[in-house]
Amino acid sequence: xxxxxxxxxxxxxAIVVITLMLNRSTAxxxxxxxxxxxxxxxxxxxxxxVLFPRLLTQVAQALGVGRGADLLLYGLTxxxxxxxxxxxxxxxxxEQQVTTLARELALRQAVHDRREHGDGPAG
Amino acid sequence: MSGMTLSPRHDDAWLVIPLFNEATVIERVVxxxxxxxxxxxxxxxxxxxxxxxxxxxxxxxxxRHPFNLGQGAALQTGMRYALEATDAAxxxxxxxxxxxxxxxxxxxxxxxxxxxxxxxxxxxxxDDRTRPGWVKKIVLKAAVWLTNQQTGMxxxxxxxxxxxxxxxxxxxxxxxxxxxxxxxxxxxQLGRTGLPWxxxxxxxxxxxxxxxxxxxxxxxxxxxVDTLLK
Ligand SMILES: Nc1nc2c(ncn2[C@@H]2O[C@H](COP(=O)(O)OP(=O)(O)OP(=O)(O)O)[C@@H](O)[C@H]2O)c(=O)[nH]1
Ligand SMILES: [Mg+2]
Numbered sequence: 001x002x003x004x005x006x007x008x009x010x011x012x013x014a015i016v017v018i019t020l021m022l023n024r025s026t027a028x029x030x031x032x033x034x035x036x037x038x039x040x041x042x043x044x045x046x047x048x049x050v051l052f053p054r055l056l057t058q059v060a061q062a063l064g065v066g067r068g069a070d071l072l073l074y075g076l077t078x079x080x081x082x083x084x085x086x087x088x089x090x091x092x093x094x095e096q097q098v099t100t101l102a103r104e105l106a107l108r109q110a111v112h113d114r115r116e117h118g119d120g121p122a123g
Numbered sequence: 124m125s126g127m128t129l130s131p132r133h134d135d136a137w138l139v140i141p142l143f144n145e146a147t148v149i150e151r152v153v154x155x156x157x158x159x160x161x162x163x164x165x166x167x168x169x170x171x172x173x174x175x176x177x178x179x180x181x182x183x184x185x186x187r188h189p190f191n192l193g194q195g196a197a198l199q200t201g202m203r204y205a206l207e208a209t210d211a212a213x214x215x216x217x218x219x220x221x222x223x224x225x226x227x228x229x230x231x232x233x234x235x236x237x238x239x240x241x242x243x244x245x246x247x248x249x250d251d252r253t254r255p256g257w258v259k260k261i262v263l264k265a266a267v268w269l270t271n272q273q274t275g276m277x278x279x280x281x282x283x284x285x286x287x288x289x290x291x292x293x294x295x296x297x298x299x300x301x302x303x304x305x306x307x308x309x310x311x312q313l314g315r316t317g318l319p320w321x322x323x324x325x326x327x328x329x330x331x332x333x334x335x336x337x338x339x340x341x342x343x344x345x346x347x348v349d350t351l352l353k
Contacts, residue, residue: 088352099301102189103200106166110186111208 006064007074014078018085035086042079136232136287137211138163139201140183141194145219146172147332152221153181159225160215164204166197174219195305199298206293214293218284222333227325231287234323241292241318244278244310245285249324256329262343266306269350274311278322282306282346285325292318303338304349 049056049072056068065071138156142149142165153163163183167175168191175185186204188197198216205211213235215228223245231243247253248267255263263282270281282303288296295316300308313320338346 095301096299099192099196102192103196103203106186106188106200107204107207110184110204114184114208 007071010063011074011078015081018078018082021082021085021089031086038082045075132158133160133213133229133232134162135211136160136162136213136215137205137209138215138217138228139198139205140165140178140217140219141168141197141201141284142166142170142174142178142185142219143168143191143194143197144170144172144174145336146170146174146177148221149174149219150177150181152219153178153183156217156225156228157182159229162209162211164201165219166201166204168192168194168197178219193302193305195298195303195308196301198305198309199296202288202293202296206290212290214288214290216284216286216288220333220336221330222328222337223285224326224328227285227323228287231285231323231325234321235287235289238321239319240287240321241289241316242313242320243287244280244320244322245283245325245327246278246280246322247283247325247327248279249322252324252326254329255327256334258340259329262340266343266346269347270307270310273307273350274314276310276314278310280322281310283325283327285327288313289318292316300349302349303342303346306346307350 049068053068056071060066060068060071063071065074138160140153140156140163145152149165153165156163161182163178164186165175165178165183166186166188167178168188175187179185184204186200188200201216202214205214213232215232217223217228227245231245234240235243247255248264263280267278267281271277283306286309292313296309296312298305298308298312
């Protein structure tokens with residue numbers, strides 16, 4: 001617990017944030033914008049890491065991680081978890097929309113059928 | 124439960140039955156139920172064994188989902204139908220697999236009327252008629268505990284498909300859990316209405332058929348995850 005304390009805190013916070021994301025209510029365009037900004041940031045970081053490998057190592061050491069490659073791996077892990085979380089939420093949203101659509105269709109059809117076959121709404 | 128046979132047919136209640144591949148029993152279940160409850164709506168979830176036609180032949184209204192959405196989604200659809208296309212005063216959620224007793228449903232409707240209750244939950248753990256087997260019992264009890272934690276209610280049974288819901292309470296429902304995890308959601312949403320409710324002892328029949336068709340132990344993992352992730 002005492003070695004590499006900073007990176008542990010950073011990674012744990014990231015994981016907690018991702019877990020919270022899973023439970024948060026939907027936030028349409030703002031959420032999407034944040035996701036895109038993160039993606040841009042990620043691309044820039046990746047480019048910087050390729051162009052200036054020394055820089056990556058320096059950042060890693062500042063954070064208390066031994067090598068730049070390790071930092072990259074940690075970052076990737078967190079990014080991947082975030083991706084899983086956000087696509088899970090997207091999927092739930094789409095599922096909800098599909099359900100609404102299917103339900104509306106089914107109800108219309110049922111009401112229509114009853115009118116056609118003439119026994120009118122009972123109850 | 125005496126004195127309830129005076130009016131054997133309950134015209135103001137609609138049975139809402141989620142239906143998925145129950146061809147073996149559905150015709151019988153609907154016919155038996157209609158002796159007491161003439162109005163039945165089955166929500167067929169793209170069954171592949173002709174369940175929908177059998178239910179229709181037995182006199183039920185059938186609402187057909189174009190593809191399988193799950194039991195929770197089917198309940199919501201069925202309740203929408205009863206609320207919007209009929210003037211039902213009470214909705215009774217009832218299983219298609221023959222596990223529920225029509226007399227229990229009848230007693231629950233009578234109780235809702237007599238005691239002016241908006242919701243009557245069936246519970247198989249208020250007496251010892253129901254024999255689910257000990258593994259199932261442990262899983263169900265764990266589900267009850269979890270549901271009570273999440274909803275702040277004190278129920279003795281959670282995943283019981285037999286419920287009587289008065290129109291005003293049913294109108295407040297908006298189930299978003301398409302599959303089995305709706306059981307907790309329904310308790311939560313009904314509890315939030317603040318309307319009066321009670322539990323009523325029911326007998327859930329565990330036959331070889333229902334055991335084969337019913338929820339496997341492994342699927343309780345899915346129910347748990349769905350319940351926790353919302
Ligand atoms: N519409 C619809 N109904 C379903 C689906 N799965 C199950 N059902 C119905 O829901 C009811 C209860 O299903 P079961 O699988 O027996 O669940 P259960 O009674 O809670 O679990 P057991 O105690 O194991 O029997 C039955 O009427 C089924 O036909 C589904 O995907 N869609
Ligand atoms: Mg069953």
